[in-house]
Structure formats: C-alpha cells, structure tokens
C-alpha cells in the first residue's frame with residue numbers, strides 16, 4: 001500500500017457552507033489558485049445544483065485549475081449528477097462526488113427509504129455519474145452511525161457501479177480515533193472489492209477530534225483525507241488541512257505517510273481564507289494562530305535564544321511565516337512595495353497595484369512603521385472588495401460627548417455616487433443608519449460588530465468584522481483602515497454586498 005495521502009480540500013464547499021462564510025466568484029477563484037499553490041490534490045469547488053451562483057463557481061474553478069482534480073458534490077439524483085457533470089465539462093480532471101445516507105436514522109427520517117431502496121439509489125447514481133465522468137467518488141453520509149453489515153454492502157455496491165473513491169464521513173462529529181480507525185479496518189477487510197477503491201476520511205470537529213480521527217483512519221488504511229483551511233466548515237468545522245499536513249511532516253517518525261502539501265504556502269492560504277470569509281483564526285490555533293510561534297515566558301525565551309529547538313518543534317518559516325515582520329515606511333517606493341507584495345504571495349493586476357500603492361502611501365504617512373500584517377490587511381481589503389457593487393467612497397463623522405452623533409456617507413452603487421447625512425446613537429450607529437438610508441435593507445439585523453487592531457500601537461490599523469442576518473442567512477463583512485469608523489463603514493458595506501449577492505439582483509435600491 002502506498003504511503004502517499006491524497007488531500008481533498010472542501011474549503012469551497014463544506015467550508016463555504018458554514019454560517020457567515022459565503023464567498024463570491026472572484027474570492028472562490030483566488031482561493032482555488034492558492035489551493036493549487038498549496039498542493040492539494042482535489043478541490044471540491046461547490047454543489048453545482050444548489051444555485052446558479054454555485055454552478056458558475058464550480059465551472060469557473062474547473063476552468064481555472066491546471067493541476068488539481070475539481071469535484072462537484074451531487075445528491076443521489078439524476079438532476080444533481082447531470083448538473084455536476086455540466087459544470088465540470090471544462091475541467092481537465094473532473095470528479096463527481098455523489099452521496100447518500102446509510103445510517104438507519106437518516107434512511108428512515110430523512111430519505112424515507114428502505115435499505116434496499118438506498119442500495120438501488122447507489123447503483124443508479126454511481127452508474128450514471130460514471131457514464132458522465134471517469135472519476136467518481138461516493139460518500140456514505142453518516143457512515144459512523146451506520147450498521148457495519150449494511151455499510152459494507154453499500155460500499156461494495158458503489159465500487160461495483162464504478163466509484164473509485166469511497167468516503168466514510170463522520171458527518172456529525174461523533175467518532176473517536178479508536179472507533180473511526182476500526183470502522184476503516186473493518187470495511188477494508190470486509191468488502192470483497194475494496195482493493196479497487198481508495199478509502200477517504202471526512203471528519204467534523206464537534207468533539208475537537210477531527211484531526212485525531214483523520215489520522216487514525218489513515219493508520220487503518222485510508223489514503224484520501226477531506227479537510228479545509230483553518231478547519232472551517234459546518235458547526236464546529238472540519239479537520240484542518242494544515243494540522244494534518246504538519247502532523248505528518250513533523251512526526252514522520254511515528255506517522256510514516258506523505259502529502260503533496262507545500263507547507264510554506266500554509267500561512268498564505270490561512271490568511272486568504274480569513275480575509276475572504278471574515279472568520280478570524282483564534283490566536284492559540286495550532287499552526288496558523290497568531291500565538292502558534294510566540295514565546296513569552298522568560299524561561300522559554302531564554303531557551304529559544306540559545307537554540308530554537310528547545311521549545312519549537314517546527315519553525316515558523318516551515319509554514320510560510322516570514323522571519324522579520326518589520327518592513328516599510330513612508331520613504332519606501334514602488335519597487336520595495338512590489339517586492340514586499342511578492343514575498344507575501346500577492347500577484348496584483350496593474351490597476352490593483354496602483355490602488356494598493358496609494359493606500360500604502362496614505363497608511364505610511366499616518367503610521368510610522370508598516371508591518372507585514374498591515375500590508376496583508378490593506379491589500380486584502382482593497383483587492384477583495386474591488387469587485388463589490390457597493391463601495392464606500394467617503395466617510396465623515398461628527399462624534400464626541402455631546403450628541404447626537406452625525407455621519408455623512410457617500411457610496412458608489414454600480415458606479416453611481418449617492419450621499420446621505422444621518423444621526424445616530426453614537427458614530428457607528430449614525431454611519432450604519434446612513435448605509436440603510438442609501439441601500440434599504442430593513443429585514444437585515446446586525447448580529448455582530450467587532451473591532452480588532454491589526455498590529456500593536458495606538459496608530460495601528462483597525463480591522464472591523466460585521467455579521468448581518470436576514471431570513472436565516474448570515475453574511476460576514478470585513479474592512480480595514482487606520483480610521484476605525486472608515487473600517488466600520490467598509491466592513492458593513494462589504495457584508496451588505498454579500499447579502500445582495502445572496503438575494504439576487506432585484507434587491508438593490510435605485
């Protein structure tokens with residue numbers, strides 16, 4: 001058996017499905033490009049039948065990807081599978097990923113099907129998919145709560161119908177390493193045609209065991225792992241790809257398997273996902289948290305200065321963190337800025353570069369030292385918002401101890417400028433009222449408003465996150481600026497853009 005583990009990335013599907021994590025087309029394409037740079041083997045680009053937007057996204061990612069296999073999810077239904085195949089038509093290496101539930105609870109309550117009917121569905125759906133593409137993956141939804149006898153029959157049926165990857169997800173995050181590993185061992189031994197397929201893991205983190213379960217399944221013979229950047233995903237998220245890849249790399253002595261992950265691209269991928277989804281990584285998160293390589297206690301610092309391996313099991317450079325964070329100032333020119341962008345992994349178009357450079361100069365004037373983190377926040381803010389239909393043009397706020405606070409806000413909506421002056425209970429309220437006046441969205445409620453500093457110091461840039469909810473949909477917006485209120489307006493408007501994308505075109509006010 002090979003020691004190579006295939007990495008199936010589902011950041012764009014399972015990850016994007018998590019609350020507040022929606023991405024637009026441009027964002028998905030940027031993520032897909034970074035996933036290829038990171039070296040993942042398969043990119044699950046979406047669920048083609050879910051909406052026209054999902055279909056277009058799968059198609060565009062399929063078109064863009066040069067090396068990775070591109071997959072679309074499909075339920076066990078003709079329309080789903082045909083839609084997936086249509087979206088993947090332009091892919092160099094298409095894969096249809098079809099699934100059906102196999103646990104007694106799901107078959108009865110959700111599908112209202114007998115076990116025999118489920119087997120029939122597997123036969124039909126996998127055969128149909130195999131007629132449309134060569135590479136078919138089949139998943140047994142809720143595998144960890146399925147009866148082993150029936151699960152084995154289902155797997156055998158899927159392989160006989162042409163599936164070459166068999167995924168056994170822990171859909172509800174219920175497994176433990178021992179039970180999950182045992183299930184793989186049992187199925188690989190029990191299913192007569194198991195040698196024709198690659199077995200795959202898909203672990204959720206409800207008990208914080210996603211990565212541990214994944215590694216247990218690998219030890220039991222799984223050779224594909226499904227995971228996401230930063231571990232984003234439904235509920236408590238999926239197993240994090242950066243943790244799996246680094247565990248295999250750092251502990252190769254006891255975990256003797258390899259992945260194609262280019263570990264120095266990990267930090268870049270993590271930052272990009274944070275930027276496009278607005279979901280920040282907790283500071284103590286393994287591998288990619290802000291504190292993952294920070295040493296504060298005196299004893300640790302002393303040891304680090306003598307020999308970094310005293311307290312460091314891997315180097316920050318090995319996951320793509322640049323060594324010194326201090327970079328540019330107001331005398332830095334275009335060339336230095338361009339170099340810096342390249343070292344941070346950005347490839348900007350000429351227009352994007354001009355805009356980013358202007359904002360960098362403005363920031364360098366306001367702030368003595370410009371750090372890598374500042375540049376990442378600034379460029380993400382500039383580039384990722386560049387495609388938004390509604391943009392913040394100008395912000396003016398009057399605030400202080402005697403109210404009411406007032407705001408004058410100019411937005412550009414599809415290129416046309418509109419201005420409103422409003423009052424509010426505090427400057428942020430006044431500002432958000434101005435947005436509401438210009439783009440009415442009475443049904444949406446503000447769920448979260450959060451300000452954090454990009455770096456230390458009183459002159460640090462503010463990064464603001466905003467979550468808006470409307471009819472059960474939540475969207476998250478982010479904005480960065482050295483003026484907290486400008487960052488607030490940008491974050492709110494960014495979230496609003498995502499809401500508008502979700503509702504379709506008609507919702508924009510004149």
Ligand SMILES: [Zn+2]
Pocket residue numbers: 014171202204233234238
């Ligand atoms: Zn999942």
